[in-house]
Amino acid sequence: xxxxxxxxxxxxxxxxxxxxxxxxxxxxxxYASLAASYFCENVKIVAVVGDDxxxxxxxxxxxxxxxxxxxxxxxxxxxxxxxxxxxxDMNSRDTLVTELNVLADFDPIxxxxxxxxxxxxxxxxxxxxxxxxxxxxxxxxxxxVLDTMNFWMDVALNDLLETIKMVDVLTINDAEARQxxxxxxxxxxxxxxxxxxxxxxxxxxxxxxxxxxxxxxVFSAPALPxxxxxxxxxxxxxxxxxxxxxxxxxxxxxFNNMKNAIIFGSAVASLCVEKFGTEKIKNLKExxxxxxxxxxVQLSSFVIx
Amino acid sequence: xxxxxxxxxxxxxxxxxxxxxxxxxxxxxxYASLAASYFCENVKIVAVVGDDxxxxxxxxxxxxxxxxxxxxxxxxxxxxxxxxxxxxDMNSRDTLVTELNVLADFDPIxxxxxxxxxxxxxxxxxxxxxxxxxxxxxxxxxxxVLDTMNFWMDVALNDLLETIKMVDVLTINDAEARQxxxxxxxxxxxxxxxxxxxxxxxxxxxxxxxxxxxxxxVFSAPALPxxxxxxxxxxxxxxxxxxxxxxxxxxxxxFNNMKNAIIFGSAVASLCVEKFGTEKIKNLKExxxxxxxxxxVQLSSFVIx
Numbered sequence: 342x343x344x345x346x347x348x349x350x351x352x353x354x355x356x357x358x359x360x361x362x363x364x365x366x367x368x369x370x371x372y373a374s375l376a377a378s379y380f381c382e383n384v385k386i387v388a389v390v391g392d393d394x395x396x397x398x399x400x401x402x403x404x405x406x407x408x409x410x411x412x413x414x415x416x417x418x419x420x421x422x423x424x425x426x427x428x429x430d431m432n433s434r435d436t437l438v439t440e441l442n443v444l445a446d447f448d449p450i451x452x453x454x455x456x457x458x459x460x461x462x463x464x465x466x467x468x469x470x471x472x473x474x475x476x477x478x479x480x481x482x483x484x485x486v487l488d489t490m491n492f493w494m495d496v497a498l499n500d501l502l503e504t505i506k507m508v509d510v511l512t513i514n515d516a517e518a519r520q521x522x523x524x525x526x527x528x529x530x531x532x533x534x535x536x537x538x539x540x541x542x543x544x545x546x547x548x549x550x551x552x553x554x555x556x557x558x559v560f561s562a563p564a565l566p567x568x569x570x571x572x573x574x575x576x577x578x579x580x581x582x583x584x585x586x587x588x589x590x591x592x593x594x595x596f597n598n599m600k601n602a603i604i605f606g607s608a609v610a611s612l613c614v615e616k617f618g619t620e621k622i623k624n625l626k627e628x629x630x631x632x633x634x635x636x637x638v639q640l641s642s643f644v645i646x
Numbered sequence: 647x648x649x650x651x652x653x654x655x656x657x658x659x660x661x662x663x664x665x666x667x668x669x670x671x672x673x674x675x676x677y678a679s680l681a682a683s684y685f686c687e688n689v690k691i692v693a694v695v696g697d698d699x700x701x702x703x704x705x706x707x708x709x710x711x712x713x714x715x716x717x718x719x720x721x722x723x724x725x726x727x728x729x730x731x732x733x734x735d736m737n738s739r740d741t742l743v744t745e746l747n748v749l750a751d752f753d754p755i756x757x758x759x760x761x762x763x764x765x766x767x768x769x770x771x772x773x774x775x776x777x778x779x780x781x782x783x784x785x786x787x788x789x790x791v792l793d794t795m796n797f798w799m800d801v802a803l804n805d806l807l808e809t810i811k812m813v814d815v816l817t818i819n820d821a822e823a824r825q826x827x828x829x830x831x832x833x834x835x836x837x838x839x840x841x842x843x844x845x846x847x848x849x850x851x852x853x854x855x856x857x858x859x860x861x862x863x864v865f866s867a868p869a870l871p872x873x874x875x876x877x878x879x880x881x882x883x884x885x886x887x888x889x890x891x892x893x894x895x896x897x898x899x900x901f902n903n904m905k906n907a908i909i910f911g912s913a914v915a916s917l918c919v920e921k922f923g924t925e926k927i928k929n930l931k932e933x934x935x936x937x938x939x940x941x942x943v944q945l946s947s948f949v950i951x
Binding site: 429430431525526527528529531532546548549550552558559560561562563564566567568569570597600601604634638639640641642643644645 | 734735736830831832833834836837851853854855857863864865866867868869871872873874875902905906909939943944945946947948949950
């Protein structure tokens with residue numbers, strides 16, 4: 342099953358209470374495609390970078406069997422750059438620098454070889470670009486997952502609402518679900534959002550896990566309690582990549598498989614935050630993932646006689 | 647198995663976005679003993695009220711087979727009174743009135759018939775009174791659970807630390823776990839708190855469920871996502887009562903039974919908040935509880951092949 346992931350491929354400079362980095366490779370499509378590559382062998386990215394983007398980092402994608410035909414490299418231009426500093430609680434952060442650069446007029450090109458895609462992840466990006474991506478696919482994918490954030494609700498709500506109508510799964514955090522629906526109760530928020538188009542809604546609650554709503558059911562996934570979160574950057578993207586990567590591997594979309602996909606996405610996200618940037622997610626062993634999955638099983642299983 | 651519960655039996659006046667009440671019966675021991683009574687037939691309370699406390703509400707305890715021999719009724723004195731107003735998010739509240747009244751010099755009397763108690767719940771109360779209760783039992787109960795709150799950490803930390811040393815299970819919320827340990831990470835907080843004496847720590851996270859730490863393991867219990875929380879008063883006490891009531895029924899204390907006890911406690915707490923005060927928890931049907939338990943099973947179960 343082929344999986345297309347669109348999103349940013351970019352530079353980040355990150356400061357956390359544990360240290361700081363120079364410019365390192367980040368971006369939604371980077372984290373998501375690396376995460377997905379552990380479950381699905383046929384991951385293809387659509388993104389744009391400048392010619393400042395290092396060849397060795399493109400090699401990293403290839404080493405993970407990620408198809409980069411859809412990665413545009415703009416000559417004489419610079420890659421998107423974001424810099425941020427996390428507060429001590431690691432749950433909030435200040436953006437220090439945002440340089441859009443090549444992202445300012447990103448026009449997603451879908452290579453012909455991507456047209457058979459059955460799974461599509463629209464990573465966090467301008468809703469218009471997400472919509473364009475859907476429209477440029479000749480056949481509608483079997484499953485479209487859209488990840489977004491409060492920023493787009495603030496500056497491009499109408500575009501976002503138009504794009505949300507076209508997708509199967511929306512992933513946002515709890516504050517964003519409340520903002521988008523105007524409802525404080527997450528149950529009521531989910532009811533309203535599911536009337537906006539998506540069949541499934543995933544509400545990411547960070548250290549409190551995630552909720553899945555759809556088919557009139559609810560699933561609550563735990564988060565693994567961690568002694569130390571080293572760098573939360575990319576955790577949401579990694580979650581989304583692991584989620585859709587698992588579904589692409591299984592090949593059948595239903596509530597039970599979505600539950601497992603959330604566990605797999607949560608597992609890789611919990612590994613991602615153990616090191617700075619993509620360091621951990623770039624070098625995962627199969628055994629690390631399966632051990633982490635087992636920890637999730639142990640963490641939340643109980644048997645009532 | 648006999649279960650002794652000490653705590654407040656009191657009047658509350660509550661205001662939530664859904665309405666307000668006049669003085670109604672509340673208090674930690676009230677909620678906890680009512681919740682426990684659905685699982686354990688041998689619940690005994692230790693508490694103090696004034697002679698303003700209505701006979702019919704004492705009858706309510708008796709109707710739930712709750713032994714009130716340890717309930718002191720002080721002639722010419724008034725019962726503890728608390729009044730509070732919840733904010734729109736229902737997660738925070740302002741205390742409007744606190745009248746200690748009989749609680750100011752509460753000296754817990756343990757009737758002889760309570761001395762065989764095997765399970766002891768020290769509901770939220772002055773740590774000194776909790777400690778006195780333990781000391782007045784001739785034999786140490788098999789399991790002592792202590793519930794407390796940030797207020798006692800602020801005004802009686804040393805007493806609290808002394809009392810915590812003597813118990814098996816401590817139940818507090820996430821903010822309180824951070825306050826008590828000085829650690830932001832709940833894993834690190836739990837490590838420190840488990841060195842203070844208790845063998846098990848339950849961290850209550852409200853709408854995000856609860857965590858159980860102990861025996862080197864962690865369990866994450868979900869919270870049932872609710873469309874409406876009508877009145878959160880007493881939810882923590884109800885949880886604690888359901889928790890220890892279930893364990894008293896099962897009769898064996900181990901990690902697996904504690905996991906189930908948390909689910910049973912969470913289930914009755916989720917029912918409690920559906921109506922004002924004790925209205926719901928006073929009138930539960932067996933079928934309501936078992937249906938709610940099944941909802942928790944549905945909510946959090948997944949099967950990884």
